[in-house]
Amino acid sequence: MIETRGLTHRYDAGPDSDGDNDDGDGGGRVAALADVSLRIPDGEFLVLAGANGSGKSTLVRHFNGLLTPDEGTVTVDGTPVGDDLVAARTRVGMVFQEPRDCFVAATVAADVAFGPENLGLDRAAVDARVEAALAAVEMAGRGGERIDRLSGGEQERVAIAGALAMEPAHLVLDEPFAGLDEPARASVLAHLRGLHRNGTSVVLVTHDLRDVLAPADRLVVLADGEVAVDGPPAEAVEALGEVGVRRPD
Template sequence: MIETRGLTHRYGDADATAVRDVSLAIPDGEFLVLAGANGSGKSTLVRHFNGLLTPDEGDVEVDGTPVGDDLVAARTRVGMVFQEPRDCFVAATVARDVAFGPENLGLARTEIDRRVADALAAVGLADRGDERIDRLSGGEQERVAIAGALAMEPGHLVLDEPFAGLDEPARESVVAHLRALHREGTGVVLVTHDLRDVLDPADRLVVLADGEVAVDAPPTEAVERLDGLAVRRPD
């Protein structure tokens, strides 16, 4: 469970409030779509889930423990994939990059190898471990980034605008793999302003506007309440 209570975050002066009084509970295994216009506070909010940001007011807990009390546990339980994964790669080849997180946990080599193999298989890259990342397509790089997060064996996988710069086939591939991960029990928090193709697997849609929760409902109900909110509706 990821839970925020009264979370408020400001940048710079007190008037620059990015997220205001947000309270959310995200159960294990839920597929949550977090939508909103650029600047609505989506990315700021999810960066509190594993302690990349600290709230000015309110608190955040993962599995009942305040994030600030155990950052390692929070970052193990909540895997994060950023909008530009190519900026986050730390190794030249696929398998070595995916192994980076488990290696930092000090795991045995056999356990690291198992996690890398399982993560690559989960995103359809089981036979691509020796390939150079810079020779992969954008969609394949996104899948490597997802594998890197999965190798930490998180309970929740948070993806911040994972479709930016992807063509339609790559987008469809990433969505298909997220659906498969969700079916296998991984919780997914998908941050996006574009609701095409993502509501069918979703359990819930939350929309932020000006840093506040404007909609929080099952997808079929939520799509009827999107008027005036700058998100791309599903086709």
């Protein structure tokens, strides 16, 4: 389980800030998240939505210690993230909006192998994880291909495979459909549904709710750094217009 309690995160206001969002501490600090308490059980498919600037990306970057709270706590399986970053980053796999910015190797297999290699696994174990992860995203047999020659949808699948190779309990994807055409979007979503059916928790961060609510167990919407909506998608969708999120057709 991933759990946040009273999570607050602030950042320095820029020189052009008008101060409207100053949190009042006198230091010119803007609250990106304010008192966010959230539980994400194992096995859940959670869609995290919100308008641009609502705090979605900031929130999920706390799940594996990429950001540190100013107030409150973040735990994974009951352990504070800051107490064991390796465990948190093993349990919580992260796929970013621009996967090409996160690739560390030229070829598919080498990139997917990077995480398991850094866990100190032997070669046979690393190879087994790479093979299984690529098969899970229908990239089996393509480990020798250059990443820069893949389509956007294929690169997204490689990024997902890299996270899966760490065998995480939770897979967090931050705007994974950005820049993808409709066939690629449908393909990535189908793979996420399959992973969820096989027991992986999925946290899908998106501002575009087309097609993503059907597989979801829950919809959480952030507004101005706070949880504004939290519930089953069929019920939560009724409140979207009040928090600046477009209701899907």
